[in-house]
Amino acid sequence: MMPKFPGFPHLLAGLAFLLSCSATRHTRNMDNKPVTITAARPADTVKTDDFLESLLKQFPQYFSAILSNRSDLNVQVIYTQVNRGRNGIASLRNHYFNVNPARYFYPASTVKLPIVLLALQKLQELKATGIDRNTTMITETSFSGQTAVYNDPTAPDGKPSIGHYIKKILMVSDNDAYNRLYEFLGQEYINTELHKKGYEDAQILHRLDVFLTPEENRQTNPILFLDSSGNTVYRLPALRNGAVYVQRTDSLGQGFYKGGVLMNGPMDFSRKNRLSLEDLHQILLSVIFPDKVPSGQRFNISEDDRQFVVKYMSQYPTES
Structure with a gap:
């Protein structure tokens, strides 16, 4: 039986507010120097099917x-209909509304899911060292903007x-x-691995909720x-x-605050x-199905790690 996903029974859906973007990845030449490769720009095409269009039109008070x-x-919306036959095997059917991979949106906290999965993947690669997801992890510092972690009061044993x-x-x-986890992985590992898996438009370039320079985000901490x-x-x-990374030209909005001052312009x-929304959707499917x-x-x-992720994706904070 599939675990419950609060607010999303029997479906997987994505919703975003978007604008345009470009995509890059990199490799190295024979001298081991970084070389930039520009991936093909996603086609500026809109994907909408009759199912979602018709469904939204049935509720004009909400969606007009x-x-x-x-x-x-x-x-943009992606809705996955999950059907199960008598044998219990799931079949999936995707439906789309206004999905356009060439439109940029700020992914905010949705980037956390691939980081979780990459952290577990890297642990698999380091299995011979004897560490696992429960091993105490001490984060130290070596560059400006970094902070250390020696304990975690929210953990049952107080250890991170x-x-x-x-x-x-x-x-x-x-x-x-x-x-x-971003620091455990390193910026290069994150992007290289996502690109290798076919998520070539992805760029995970910074930590969250801290204001660091691009160079500070390139640097990640020593860890014990x-x-x-x-x-x-x-x-x-x-x-x-x-x-x-090739310079992108993504911008959003008509104004924003900087240092308490309203700046007119995107x-x-x-x-x-x-x-992208389609990459996020595919990453989510890779966990659930x-x-x-x-x-x-x-x-x-x-499989134990996958079940671990599914368990905590499906729980409320009060259930932990």
Whole structure:
């Protein structure tokens, strides 16, 4: 039986307010120097089917403004209908409203899900070191803007760990927990792995809820993993992403506040995180219905880790 997902029974849906973007990824030449590669710009095409169009028209009191101003409001919806036959096997059918991969939106906290999955994947890659999601993780500092973590009062034993950070992300969307996993992974690993899985438009470039320069976000902290006796079992050095990303031109809005002053004109999002709605949808499906997603787009995590993610995605904070 599938666990409950508050507010989303039997469906997976995405909703975003969007504008245009470009996509980049990088590789290295024979001299090990970063080389920028510009991925093909997503086609500026709108995907809408009759099902969602008709459904929204049935409730004009709620959706008439969206239907009339879909281009200006840039609302995009993906709805996945989950059908189960007598054998219990799920079949999925996607429906779309105004979905356009060439339109940019700020993904905000939705970037936390791929970071959770990549953290579990990296732990699988480090399995030989003896660390797992419950191993104590100490974050130190080596560059401006970084902060250290030596304990976690919200954890049952008071010790920070990847597993507890994941719980906090999935249950209360904790920004600091996301930042700690971002630092564990490093900016280069995050983007390289997402691009390898086919999410080539993705750019995860910064921590959340802290104001750092692009260079400070390229730099990630040294990290120690400790056993139950406090001995270091694995040491992750400070990392710097040397990849060169093509400058984007993403901007949103008609005005914004900067230093308490209203600035007239769109806000520059060209150095902000980017993750398209269709990529977000596919990443979510890879967790809930992994057999419905091509193997190359899945994350290399154990079934126990996948169940761990599903469990805490489906719980309310009071159930923890």
